[in-house]
Amino acid sequence: MTAVTMHLGEIGQQLRAFRLESGMRADEIAARLGVSRAALYRYEKGEVIKLDTVQRLAELLNISPLTLLGVGFEYYSSPNKFFQKITQIEDDIEQILQVSDPVCYQVTSPAYDAILLEAHASHSEKELRSASAQPVILAQSKRRALYSQRKPSITSMLPENQVINFLTHGVGAGIPMSETLRHKAxxxxxxxxxxxITLIDSVPMGLQFSVIPKHITTTSCIFMRRSELAAVAINPFLCDCAVENSAGVAMITSSPEAVATHQTMLESVWQASLKGQDAIECLKNLVAHHGAV
Incomplete structure (x- = not known):
């Protein structure tokens, strides 16, 4: 019964978000669902919803009924759309456990965004000016502010190979830059x-880092939990990727089997990774050998 109630609450949140973002009146949406306005508001509060209404709501939201019920899969071939969805999820998330990127975007500095925007602005190729190729950083620019406001628990595991590549090529490795701008990156x-390194040393409340040794191969994924609701995202896109140079399909699901399997994997990787002073020494050595002077 707990699982059913949990998914009903999630359905209600998606329905309310759609109503607010669409600009449609409540009675218009109710009419499209074939229910009364009072029933619409009850659904938004997480009350029981009929299966045929679930089907119509899924069509309205342009997702599958299984995804709406929390047991399906959402796929994203665009990094912009994926990070927009991640930002939406993080709006009320309580716990994040991730192997994703050589940094944790939520605690990066404004300079991280600034160098990416500068690189995109300096690139003269016409396709980069199109709406479909807007900088990925803009799709997730709220994530840092959300973290500062809410302070969810984050455990971020940094793959050593990704850190080496990050230091060697700088922020935005896939974005064309001048030699001067690349050095700045x-x-x-x-x-x-x-x-x-400073954060690891200071041990801030609710924020943990580790370094995954390069002999361990991992899948980039993000485990997210809010109360009893959990989801996992399998993600091929880096936070500083370039739209035109990124090909892949990200996936987000609340399927209990997928969530449990990935949570177990992430916890195992955490146990095998470098933490505390060992992680600090590893990162210092990487900066000394691969960082810009």
């Missing part, structure tokens, strides 16, 4: 890793 990368 490498300097920003060094500062971001040094910031993580």
């Amino acid at each position: 490498r300097q920003v990368a060094v500062q971001e890793i040094r910031n993580i």
Whole structure:
């Protein structure tokens, strides 16, 4: 019964979000669902909803009924759309456990965003000016502010190979840059890793880092929990990727089997990764050998 109630609450939140974002009146949405306005508001509060209404609501939201019920899968071939969805999820998330990126975006500095925007602004190719190729950073720019406001628990595991690549090529490795701007991007990368070293050393409440040794191969994924509701995202896109150079399909699901399997995997990787002083020494060595001077 708990699981059913949990999914009904999630359905209600998605319905309310759609109503607010669509600009449609409540009675218009109710009419499209074939229910009364009073029933619509009850659904938004997480009350029982009929299966045929679930079907119509799924069509309205342009997702599958299984996804709406929390046992399906959502797929994203665009990094912008994926990070927009992640930002939406993080709006009320309580716990994050992730192997994703050589940094934790939520605690990066404003310089991280600034160098990416500068790189995009300096690129003259016409396709980069199109709406479909807007900087990925803009799709997730609220994530840092959300973290500052809500302070969810975050455990971020940084793959050593990704940190090496990050330091070697700098922020936005896949974005064309001038030699001068690339050097600046490498300097920003060094500062971001040094910031993580400081965070590990200070042990802030609810924020943990580790380094995954390069002999361990991992899947980039994010486990997210709010109360009893959990979801997992399998993600091929880096936070600083370039739209035009990114090909892949990200997936988000609340399927209990997928969530449990990935949570177990992430917890195992955490146990095998470098933590505390060992992680600090590893990151310092990587900065010394691969960082920009």
